[in-house]
Amino acid sequence: MRLIIYIILIFLLYRIVRAVLFPKKTPIQQKNEPMLHGDETVLDPICQSYFPKAEALSVRNGNELTYFCSEECREKFLKKT
DSSP, X not given: OHHHHHHHHHHHHHHXXXXXXXXXXXXXXXXXXXXXXXXXXXXXXXXXXXXXXXXXXXXXXXXXXXXXXXXXXXXXXHHHO
């Protein structure tokens, strides 16, 4: 009986350690892969990641509209131009 309890405890410990060290990636974390959920995705020119257009920050440069995933990327872009 103790052996079964030890095996279960070791398995649970393994799962916890694995979840902490190797978390599953969410679609936002996956770079260079557009999301396929029906949402329109855009590419951030700074970090090269795809993300939903509805969550984007944007800057208008003349007639061109550029989208960014975060304020940090937007600021980097503005400093370059």
